[in-house]
Amino acid sequence: LKEGWIKRVLAGLNLFDQRIDVSDPTAPIATYSDVIQELGPRFEGVVALNCTPDYVNELGLIEAYESVLIRAMEYTIDAVPPETNESVDQALELMSGRLAEFYSLLGDEAYSDAIDPTIALSGDINEVNASSMYSFKDQVPNLLAEELGLLRGTSKMDVGDITIPREIEPLVTHIYNRLPWNFTLGDGQTTYVQNYNILDVNGDGTIDAVDALFRYPQGHGDSWGHYVRALRYYYDLLRHPVFEWSNQSEAVNVNGRAVAVNYQHERAFAELAAKKAEAAQNLVEATYRSYWVDDPEAIWQGYRDSNEERAWGVSEWGRRAASGAYFDWVVANSVIPATDTAPEHEGTIERVDRTTTVDLLTLADTLPAIQSKIDQADHGANPLGLDNDVVSFAIDRNALDDGKTHFEQMQDKAVRALQNGQVMFNYANQASQRLRNHQEVVYDFGRNVLEQDLAWTDRLIQLFGTPYTDDIGTGKTYPEDYDGPDLYHYDYVDVSPLYEQDADEVLDFTIEILDDGLMLQRIADARQAGNTDILSNDALGEELESLFEYELDDLNPEEDDVSREIEVSFSGRGLGLVKPETFVGRRRSFGQLQFDRADLLVKYGKMLKSLDEYNEYLYAVNQEYEHLV
Known part of the structure; x- marks a missing residue:
């Protein structure tokens, strides 16, 4: 099996393998294992496709893959006249799917940051009583604004004009509307460094914005934008007049043997759409919490954004989220057949239909949830879904007999709820702490490999010297x-x-x-x-x-x-x-x-000189002998 260009690129340049052939003794070793770091910055233009070791190791996978995709499309479906066949369509679908996966990973990271308020502090800390701390303090006014920033990015109206640190300004392409690395010399910097475990990645002896840039090349947040960008790779192919969607299995080369695979891009599309809809649902709820006021005269204004061009109000996000979920659901159903009746596909990767794609159900359930939240806002309910004047009337008769009033019973329930919340917060923080510890192990591994590599290189130089x-x-x-x-x-x-x-x-x-x-x-x-x-x-x-x-x-x-x-x-x-x-x-x-x-050559030269002198002496002796005879 001879694989095409795109598959060979994916085999040689991916998340899991060394990018440079390790058999090359002059090749640098890449020790990073952070997926976000490997994905690199956002695509800003076609990059050079060369195999210089240092260049390849520093190249982000997103900009490399998208450059390959653009070049492949120029040679095939965008050519004049266009050239396409089933193999070409599958190759373009494969590369677009990998890019969609990359942006899905970025979206997942931003979404998990948004819904996780815990702060991973260093050290063996079992309890963290610091729930008021948040990573982007000094950039955003409160934790809810940070959650919104991580869900859908920010704007200058939210954070003002943020100055990129001077030391990284030449390295930054664009972070667009995402949250910058919080090295703002304020209280939030300490929390940011601790929570995201920013370490001295470049080994210059200081922890600064340059190290954060290496770890998070695209900044932080904007899960909605990442999911939209991921889906766009599929939409660009579906909208192309020449491209034809293929949902068949294909073969890849594994140790010289052709192995049948099915990347199931239809399911990947549905999964991405479901993630985007779920993020949108949380975004509508968070936006409602940020806009809600107790003033009866302001409740009925629809909570619209004063900036019509930005349109980040409750009603605007509701329309945007619901429309997107509906269109994604329609497109997913159009590329996924209703049922696969072929008996030979039963229980194999060949079977792809709506009955085996569970994300379609998640996608369908999200739209009513969004509509329910919009209806709740229209009816003037608070973010909990209750009227402003509602009072819980759960009275415990036994507590009344013990002399506890209704107010005291509600107070006890509120205290227990807060205590339970603190327990859950500390429990969740333990998971963040384990992730932090893992990252520190990975960092130590990278430093050890670097030190061993330097020691090995020094030893080789002691033996072989450096080149002329x-x-x-x-x-x-x-x-x-x-x-x-x-x-x-x-x-x-x-x-x-x-x-x-x-x-x-x-x-x-x-x-x-x-x-x-x-x-x-x-x-x-x-x-x-x-x-x-x-x-x-x-x-x-x-x-x-x-x-x-x-x-x-x-x-x-x-x-x-x-x-x-x-x-x-x-x-x-x-x-x-x-x-x-x-x-x-x-x-x-x-x-x-x-x-x-050099010592050998000197001795060899002395030997040659001595040999010449000996030959000259022997010649003189022979001449004298012949003269005497």
């Missing part, structure tokens, strides 16, 4: 700004002045290095300008093969081997690899191998 400056840069053996060990040209040293080597005795080759992914690198081919068959030269072939473990003729590249070409200069006098005359720079650090080789 002439060997670093675009089109050379090592990439720009490389500061690791010289793993290919470690034999390059200055030639000993004790013996001479003519320029025509240095042979330049281009060798092909194969890497089988098991840290085993071997030479597979060698080419020299003007010499098409090096191996036909037995002496030269033996000299080359003596540098490597395998004979050149015995090596056959495997399909999965990674290949790269290296330029080498080879001595024709049996000295192995020698530094080219074009190298005028120096090594930043010399390794033990260079010291030992």
Whole structure:
């Protein structure tokens, strides 16, 4: 099975695997394991698609995937004339589905933040009596405003003009209407750092907005916006005049074997729509709580937003949420068949119909709930659904016999409710604390890997040294700004002045290095300008093969081997690899191998000089002998 371009991109660039081949000894290791961090910033334009290790490790998956999707659409359904078939439609559906999943994750994170008021403090804290604290204090006036900001974002009318910290301004594209990282030098900063467990990610010794940017590249909140953006990927395909929705299974390559899969994008669409509707329902309720007043004359105004362009009032959000839920329900039903009667699909991933898509029921139940909340507001009820003058009349007869009045009974119930609420709050905070502890373990792991990597690199530099400056840069053996060990040209040293080597005795080759992914690198081919068959030269072939473990003729590249070409200069006098005359720079650090080789060359040069002197002396003796005879 030969997979298409999109599937190969997804296999090589995803949430779970190292982005750079770990068999490459010069490749940096990515230690991040935070999904939000891996997704990266919002897509702002097509990014370059190259495989430079540092660039790939820093690239956000959202901007990379969307760039691939745009390029794929340009070559297929957006081409002139358009080119499409079932495989193309499935590939575009697959990539759009992955992007939808990414924004769904961002929406889930923002939604869970909105409905979770707990603050995860550091240390072994079993009880937290700090329910009045909230993370975005100094940006928003109260906890309810924070909840709304996390549900649907903010506007300047809510938070005013927030100044992005100067140190991260060049790194920020746009956070749009989301909540910025709360490094505002106020009381909220401490709570924000504790709750979101902002650590020294970049290792500069301080915890600041730059570290928060790495952890949360798109800021915080706006679950509604994230869900809308996720659904738009599907809507863009459905609205395209050429694209045809496919709900069939397909095959992927797993260790060289074709495995049938069904990504069930129909169910994913319905699940996303249900999440968006649920967030909208909570958004309508929270908006009603923020707008509600006890003034009878103000109750009947519909709680409309004074900013008509923004339209964030109760009635506007009700219309927006209900209309969106209805349209999503219609579209979901249009792409999902009513029933799948094929007997061979029973109990398999092939079966996708409305009876197996439970999110359609959730979506249908949400609209009446939204309508009920709007009706409640229209009738003037308070956010609890009760009239303003209502009084609970639950009287306990036994308590009356004990002398407790109606008021005292209600007071006891209220106190117990508050105590139960505190118990539940502390219990919920324990879950937040466990998540925090897990994040700290992940952070420690990353720091340990980084320290081990630095220690390993230092040890390799002690052995191999660093490359010559002439060997670093675009089109050379090592990439720009490389500061690791010289793993290919470690034999390059200055030639000993004790013996001479003519320029025509240095042979330049281009060798092909194969890497089988098991840290085993071997030479597979060698080419020299003007010499098409090096191996036909037995002496030269033996000299080359003596540098490597395998004979050149015995090596056959495997399909999965990674290949790269290296330029080498080879001595024709049996000295192995020698530094080219074009190298005028120096090594930043010399390794033990260079010291030992330089010492070997010095001793070898002395030996050659002594041998020449001996030969001259022997020649003189022979001449004297012949003269005497």
